[in-house]
Amino acid sequence: FAALLSQLCQCTAESNPLLFDLQALSASSCLTGTRDYSPKQMAIRERVFTAIINCFKRHGAEVIDTPVFELKETLTGKYGEDSKLIYDLKDQGGELLSLRYDLTVPFARYLAMNKITNIKRYHIAKVYRRDNPAMTRGRYREFYQCDFDIAGQFDPMIPDAECLKIVHEILSDLQLGDFLIKVNDRRILDGMFAVCGVPDSKFRTICSSVDKLDKVPWEEVKNEMVGEKGLSPEAADRIGEYVQLHGGLDLIEQLLQDPKLSQNKLAKEGLGDMKLLFEYLTLFGITGKISFDLSLARGLDYYTGVIYEAVLLQQQNDHVEDPVSVGSVAGGGRYDGLVGMFDPKGRKVPCVGVSIGIERIFSILEQRVEASEEKIRTTETQVLVASAQKKLLEERLKLISELWDAGIKAEILYKKNPKLLNQLQYCEETGIPLVAIVGEQELKDGVVKLRDVATREEVNIRRENLIEEIRMRTSQL
Amino acid sequence: FAALLSQLCQCTAESNPLLFDLQALSASSCLTGTRDYSPKQMAIRERVFTAIINCFKRHGAEVIDTPVFELKETLTGKYGEDSKLIYDLKDQGGELLSLRYDLTVPFARYLAMNKITNIKRYHIAKVYRRDNPAMTRGRYREFYQCDFDIAGQFDPMIPDAECLKIVHEILSDLQLGDFLIKVNDRRILDGMFAVCGVPDSKFRTICSSVDKLDKVPWEEVKNEMVGEKGLSPEAADRIGEYVQLHGGLDLIEQLLQDPKLSQNKLAKEGLGDMKLLFEYLTLFGITGKISFDLSLARGLDYYTGVIYEAVLLQQQNDHVEDPVSVGSVAGGGRYDGLVGMFDPKGRKVPCVGVSIGIERIFSILEQRVEASEEKIRTTETQVLVASAQKKLLEERLKLISELWDAGIKAEILYKKNPKLLNQLQYCEETGIPLVAIVGEQELKDGVVKLRDVATREEVNIRRENLIEEIRMRTSQL
Structure with missing residues (x-):
């Protein structure tokens, strides 16, 4: 979700007309990167929450809550390169504490601590990221996440498909315009890295580079891979060919026949599950807005299987070009190893989940309310x-x-x-x-x-x- | 509200049968003094919130939200002796931040920053207090406050009376058993201190001592006043006589005739307003549960007028004695100077509000659910x-x-x-x-x-x- 958020605000703020006076918004607050919500903004926020909670309840989720801070050690080693963004509390005696960075790690800690092996829950709460002030273009340091997760040992891809159905329902329900849900699988990525000649030890760091493809052009990403991370130019070029690919069931079938990929055990597993996933999504009738995209990598370390990210699309000035992404509003994936990291005996609880990012959705709806001059009541007095x-x-x-x-x-x-x-x-x-x-x-x-x-x-x-x-x-x- | 909370958990945990396996509760969490909420606990929590929010909306309140952290300087100098309990964030570059200690100071900051001079709002959110671990008997370091406040220049005691009506409605609605709302006024306390011979400079610190009367016997409080705070024993004894007094309109009338108090301008003002308040409370039909109590002082520095605190009562083992307090569940008062502290020109916005403390109410309702073996659904699946x-x-x-x-x-x-x-x-x-x-x-x-x-x-x-x-x-x- 770090990748989601970095994208959520960095991307196209200057160039895009849909976007958003985020600076003006945060000017109504006391601190860079935080905001107060006025009664009118709260009314809009409540609408969004209601739509999201209704969806989560429609899918039978329970709700939990966890503290805003966790033991620092609970968060350590879970977020890869993004760990530097964690807020620590001052050591005033007692335990070393940090503000939660997402809701996924506290969820995994909760499951392990309470020995829960089977739950479907949602959790809506604020999380905290100590953004580099130089990068703070409308990027919040305190923001809401709305998470839905399914934990438990189940038959493959059924819960995963439900998570995508949920994203589809929420984005449709909120009427935010056209959207696309990109899907990939960490196993396919890792298999791809292997057949392209990336050494095992470089998988995660090359994955981080690929993750930047939605923000910077391939040439820059390649330079990072080769220059900073010491990958051979040939390997990078081979990756470059794969990551251009996106499609549906046809692309999955094609890659299952790919002479190199089909020889890789991980990639084959991932592609097999991806095929199953698309079959379920077809039954749900939502494949029209779903794209299997080999460039989707996501930043966080803890994903182990399917990953996804939803972006809002916008038609560019009546051009004939494809619509462009105006930013990510949801993301998630499968993380089968995280709960085990908190269990003394390392017992695993497979999990898959999705996180809806609210701040951008708020901004769009706020703008729409402003534009429409709709009068929003902030009380219910009769x-x-x-x-x-x-x-x-x-x-x-x-x-x-x-x-x-x-x-x-x-x-x-x-x-x-x-x-x-x-x-x-x-x-x-x-x-x-x-x-x-x-x-x-x-x-x-x-x-x-x-x-x-x-x-x-x-x-x-x-x-x-x-x-x-x-x-x-x-x-x- | 600090006093409320300190009371909320310290008081009679060992001695009272109504109370509460708070340790067992916090054992279900990761950190001393914090707790996770399980789906079942969330279901109970939602019931309480619904009752409280319904009441706030019934009284025409809007809702706002503010960030969980504030600039450290925003919180400095607002809480008196309790300031040492504020959580600071680690200095990782950038502004010095602290976690909010209550919702009142952020509200005042919000009003001043947005130049709002007239609002009736509620705010339900978690606040943070760095309790001394040695004192952590069931005292949470993260807990909810449910605040309702009325800001604006109005005719005396009308909003103040509404705040008390709200406490009465919520505690009745939640069916927590018998309760009592104690009322006093900082001006009456200060007038009383003056006529008892307390030097002006010692008003606030002697007020803090009086605030402990609900937890420790008078002799101890007197020792603190005389021994630690250098008050003369005669002055302490004069205070001792006043702080035993509690009653209704009759007591107010009696004190208005008191030869010493009636000569003190502040006390006279306070008593006049107290009389008006009781007239309004009579119209609301709620004086039966309200006691004008000269021992009520409240810990926070920022109160300037009427103060109040609601306690749950319990009949002691069929004895003929008066029911005893099993702990405070709400508190508040008037703070006419706080907003001005955040305004560059010191412009004042008079405010009065109430804060409902949720943790104790949760515990009571949780215990009740356990005892009743009521089956609580944690999903709404049809x-x-x-x-x-x-x-x-x-x-x-x-x-x-x-x-x-x-x-x-x-x-x-x-x-x-x-x-x-x-x-x-x-x-x-x-x-x-x-x-x-x-x-x-x-x-x-x-x-x-x-x-x-x-x-x-x-x-x-x-x-x-x-x-x-x-x-x-x-x-x-």
């Missing part, structure tokens, strides 16, 4: 308890107390003698649909004047019927 | 898609995909050929009410066998009617 004359504070307090106790969402202005006009204006501004007005005459008559803010119609309601009337009038809102 | 024969994985995948796309919450077992018995057992264990069974015959007939797990009744449903039937059968669950 009725304002108002008075037409002075000296009725006590009557207002008595009435609102009755409404609260009946479960009605109600407000008053915190003034002894507010003007009726100000009370009505408050409703207009905040979207409160009803006003319950008490006055001398109403009190005498045992009624309350109920005003519809939109239509300005007023009608006297007997006090004992008021709660029922408010419920009825606001039930269809 | 139907398991099962097969009666082998080789039907593909049919199961096709069917479940249809159900998911229609918004039905559905699961399958991740096996190619699961036994029907295992599939039915899974439903029993996890509380899934329905099973949709596909078999060769059903496929031929264009039906699905729908089984009610509880009654074991099975009926064939035409495939095109399945979704409607599942919706109907699970809508009243």
Whole structure:
């Protein structure tokens, strides 16, 4: 997911019109790379969370939570080159602590500690990455991840296919526009590295180089492989041919026939499972948005099998070219070895999962709300308890107390003698649909004047019927 | 709120039967003083949050969120003697950061930074306190606060009364048993200190001593005042007389006539407002659970007016004595100076708020669930898609995909050929009410066998009617 995030914000911020005044957003916060959420932003955030949680629950997930910090040693050795981005707490005596870097490692620690070998859970929480300030172009140091994972020993590719179905459902549901889910497998990558002549010891570091292909051109990646990492130019060129490939079942079949790859045990296993995966995805009817892409590598060390990453696409200025990626919004894969790293006896629990990255999705939806001038309510208040004359504070307090106790969402202005006009204006501004007005005459008559803010119609309601009337009038809102 | 929390966990853990295997709870976590939440615990937690959020929304609150860390300087000088409990992040270059200690200071920072002078908001999030490990008897270092605050210049005591109404509603709603809300006012305390002969410079530190009265006997508190803090024994004795007092409107009237207190401007102001507060609370019908208590002091520096704290009560072994406090679950007060500390021009925004402490409430409800053997579902799955024969994985995948796309919450077992018995057992264990069974015959007939797990009744449903039937059968669950 590190790769996802680095991409999530670095990529095309200057060049792309869809993107995002991320700097302006983070200006509304106290710290570089963090943000406050205003009530309006929270309303948008809640919509996104609701869509995501609904999907996770639709797939039968339980929910867990873990602390924001972990023992430093829990995080050590799990993230490869990205480990330098981990936030440590100051040593003030006691254990050495770090802020969680993702939700996957705490999940694996939780499974091992509680000896859980079988669970399907989601977890939505903030994670922390100490980004290089020089790279901080809209890259958050605190951001949400929405993770869904399936742990347990199961028949191949069934849970893996469900994870991709979930990404497909969420991105469709949120209506973020066109998207593509790239899929690959670490075993195919490793097999490919082997047949291209990469020494075993260089697999992970060459994998990191390949991972940069969505941000920089092949020539640069090749230079890194050859110049920095000491790979032979021939081996790099052979990799270069493979990583251009992307397709579907046809490409899988073709590679299963590839004279070199088909001789490699790992690659063959990976390709066999990839074929199975595509069969399941066909049953789910979602292969149209899924691409088997040999350039997908992902940054994290812990993946062991299938890996995937979802990107949003955008048509470039009516050109005939392919749509371009405007950034990654989800990623994940299979990590069968991670839980075993936390078990004293090394017992493995196979896991596969997906992580939805929320910040970019927020930005898109925020922009859309701004553009549409849609008015978003930030409260759910059904009725304002108002008075037409002075000296009725006590009557207002008595009435609102009755409404609260009946479960009605109600407000008053915190003034002894507010003007009726100000009370009505408050409703207009905040979207409160009803006003319950008490006055001398109403009190005498045992009624309350109920005003519809939109239509300005007023009608006297007997006090004992008021709660029922408010419920009825606001039930269809 | 520091005082609340210190009380929340230190107090009577050994002596009280209601209390709580907090050690056992924290054993399920990785770090002293933190905890993981299992799916079952999350289900209980969600119930509590739902009750609290419903109440906050009923009172018209918006919601905000702020980062988990703040600039260290933001937190400095706000918490008095408790500042030593703040978690700092390691200096890894960049700004000096600390984990938030409560939600009040970040709220004040947010208001000042965004020049907001008028808002009613809630905020539910974790806060962090670096407790002395020697004191860690069930005291969490990471815990939730649920805060509701009203900021703005309003007529006196109307928002303050609403905060108390909210505490009353939430504690009633959660059915935690009997409770008492203690109320006092910093101005009354300061006036009392003045007329007792406490020098101005010692007000805050003597206030801290008084704050310990709910945990230690008066003699100890007096020793601290005289021995450690250099107060004269006579002044301490005069304080000792006042802090025994608690009551309602009658006590307020009595103190308004008190020859010494009534001469003190601050005390008189405080008592006048306290009278007004009790008038409003009478209109709300909640004075039965509210006690004006001169021993309530609260630890934090930033309070400037009314302060309050809610404690759960428990009848002691059928004795005729008064019920005893088993711990504080909410607290708050007025802090009119805090926002001004963050404004370059010192512009004040008066605020009053309340913070609900969740950990103790969780523990009580968890214990209750354990005792009742109530079975808590941790998923919402409506139907398991099962097969009666082998080789039907593909049919199961096709069917479940249809159900998911229609918004039905559905699961399958991740096996190619699961036994029907295992599939039915899974439903029993996890509380899934329905099973949709596909078999060769059903496929031929264009039906699905729908089984009610509880009654074991099975009926064939035409495939095109399945979704409607599942919706109907699970809508009243």
